[in-house]
Amino acid sequence: MAARRPCSEERAMADGTELAQAHAAAAAGAWSGAYDAFALASTSVRLDGADLLAWSSAAILSGRDDEGCDLLANAFDRFVDDRDAARAGQCLLRAGLNLSNRGRDAALAGWMARGARLAADPELGHVVRGYLGVPRGRRAGEEGDAAGALTQFRLAQEVGEQVDDADLVALARMSLGYVRLMTGQVTEGLDELDDVMVGVTGGRVSPVVAGVIYCVVVRMCREALDVRRAREWTFALDAWCERQPQLVPFRGTCRVHRSQVLLETDAWDQALLEADLAVAALSTPPQGDLGVAWYQKGEVHRVRGELDRAQDAFRQALEAGGDPEPGLALTWFASGRAADAFGLLRGAMERVGPPRPLLLAAVVEVGVAVDDLPTARRAVAMLAGQASDPASGSCLQAIAATADGTVRFADGDVRGAERSLLRALDLWLGLTVPYEVARVRVRLAAVHRARGDDAAAELGLEAARSTFRRLGASADLVALEGPAIVAPAGGLSPREAEVLRLAATGRTNRAIATELHLSEKTVARHLSNLFAKLDVPSRAAATAWAYEHGVL
Template sequence: MAEAAAADAFAERAWAVAYRLLSQVPLADLTHTDLDRLAVAAYLVGEDGEAVAAWEHAYKRHTCAAEQAEAARCAFWAAFCLMMRGQMAHAGGWLRRGQSVLGHDLDCPARGYLLIPAVLAALDSDDADGARRLAVQAGDIAGRFRDADLAAFSTLGHGQALLAMGDEAGGLARLDEVMLAVCSGEVGPIASGIVYCAVILECLQLFDLARAAEWTAALDEWCRAQPDVVPYRGQCSVHQSQLQQAAGDWAGAVATVADARNRLSDPPHPALGLACYQEGELCRVRGDLKAAADAYREATRAGYEPMPGFALLELQRGDATSAAVSIGRALREAGQPFRRPGLLAAAVEIRVAVSDVTGATEAAAELVSIADHSSSPVLRAMAAHAMGAALLASGQTTDAMVQLREASATWQRLSMPYETARSAVLLGLGCAASGDSASAALEFGNARSIFESLGAGPDLRRADRLAGGHVGRGPLSVRELEVLALVAEGRTSRAIASSLRISQHTVRRHLENTFAKLGVTSRAAAVVYAYEHDLL
């Protein structure tokens, strides 16, 4: 019989076979158990409409048999499937059906399942404590009935709520707890996929790349063991691409996100916008600015704001003013805490470019404050790099070098080559501002080698210039450039005056003119500007 063969296929997680066999049998002829198997298999192979139809049929059958608890459970899963498709009105209708058939007195797992959408709604409305209370309530129900899927959903929601409340240690402990249940096979396939993706996303938002990489590898293994699974592969691939990019495997990251975008496009998945943004980021750092702009545009169409990448793209295009306006607007609107670190890091880079040293310092200070309350070494390195850039722009070279060396050491320890090279560029500028041209050349050379191996075109061209490429005069006179070149060698005003056979007063006047023309206030800042703009 088809049903018996389908049961065997279901047990072996051969979802396509189970779906094919069960879909050949009229719904009216399927048992309650086979209807549930059909719905689960249909969802896992991407046949969402058939999954909803199976749960709807099961709901009606349970309702007619006065089996309210089972009817409410089917209503939840139908609503869940519709929510994943973005059909929120239909999903809301099914949730109300489930609540109605359940009534007020019946104690069963379905009552806990019907709390889960309320947990998500509370999280979306920034009511973290409300989400926590609802998740704990659902967890209590799961414990009484030993329902593993409900326990997974409630523990996940509890962890997300604690993270939103600022309890990073408590939140991560809940996420690790639910992942242990998933990896040990205690949780059903649909709930497992949801938990995998949600936990990985939380880890990435916390900049906990080590934990994200560990769980992404587990998800990849889980998907490989079930080649028929459709819903989670796309989002899994986006996260995998982000981690590949951080580790320096840019070619792999490009291929992975292209596969993710294809999987998420038809029908459009909520993670499609993130995939487009990741594609844009890879295009931007490799220097394909047109492709980056196109990808960011597609991300916007899919409902994902392409920040901070779009602002950095404007900076690379040479429109630093527009970049500053864009990043400022994004920061003002960024209500979700996890959005701020990336925006702040970009704000420092952009504000330094427009000589807004005060704004850059403020953004770096906020990023340092966030990192101080986090256990993420990535976040701490981001903060150190940003503060080093701001201090360097303000002429506080020694303090800047301390921050930048801390950032560089962390990037190297985490095996993040692109970030290592970016910090090396700033270290080179700091060495140049201190008159240590030999060390500056060493840092620029190291950065250049990494950028070349990654294919980071724009950064490579900048490193080439800094390492001794084209030199221009810019707004400075020949004499002002001569004075500035001697400053870059670390000479005092007395030594410069002696070398050029002019008075110290004239040296000071040339420096004042140079500061005014370059928009800086110190010798160190002038040297940094000169290196960045090909004047030395």
């Protein structure tokens, strides 16, 4: 049996050369220093494939992406000459990750063609096909072929285990977890991700791949609305970045996730600072997560009531290739453009694929305000369906319960609204999201007023007021003083109360319809419903009731 060939690090340490310093700097996470040391060593020593691979990592992790990919190409050629399929596959994999994340489609296609040629090699082909399984599976998933994606990712995992490559195994298993999430196997998918992350946090994965996995897993937890997991892995990503002060990539995305966590607490000023830093980090050059960073910045401005700044940020998100909904629509709604906001949301609902829960929640909120209860009810039904899976998680269940209570109250089902909103309150409290807790308290206060329990209503409103003041939610504080928050007696919905107030001032149905942006037919229906609820025969009797019960 041939003696084991010393790896680059062992050879460099033994020689005591500049190469040893380069590898030592890389091992310490000093990426810029490692890059410079490898460059210096290359002037006096012929670097082998493993040296070039390590140099490429230092280049990529210090922000020199193009140079890193050039070094990967040189390392790939050396490994092919050495008939080292696993190391050649590592080059393919890392180049593919880097280029796809930067949107370099032409260069990525060139690497995939190079990999396909090597995959046809009778001796090396099987191992190379395993490494190609990650990008090929990703492509299959994007095309809606879940079965094909699973096949590719399982091949990648199998080959990774055969050649003892922790990077390939981790990426394959992370991808399998993603497919399971997308196909409704939420518990299995999240469990897979947790298992992968244990290996990543334990240092068993290379830094280039670890950063990718951290960012992707946190994003998947966010998409699955698993707030607790997203927070835990965000803190882990944050600590990982801080241990490497010369790290350039991943910091922008890390700041986005950190801002999301801070926005869920009461540190909104810090959340805005992190969003600003994320935009700056991802703008030069523009990176794939720039749209996400702009969206997060818009969300912070929106909840703070800084609506002009929020609108600008959401438009920047759109220009950067992101989806501005539902944030932009909710900003328009808060600005008084309810009909325009609802138009945006309806358009977003009609896109291909199931609507996202946060989009559906916005449809409910704005739909009730513009009196399109059929659309709001349909959104509630969709949310209920998504939340019916026991594995759906507390956040999705809280969103669904909030939406259900909102529509029930608009329909005049006061007791049903109270049940749903109390459940929502309990869930949001458990998730420790104070802003959502306060918003549900406002809705519950309207329910309590409708039941005649003014003391409970005022207690809830004062708690919400205190939270909004502490957070700096100025728009919510202003809205809290509006008439829609104070529900009248008689079981009237907020919209019916508005119609009654205007009718009691002598306005015609046409004038009411114009003022509230409704049709005359809808106004007539509201009047008929409120006559029945109040048990009065006419407009004059309803007006007298309104004066008697303090609705005006």
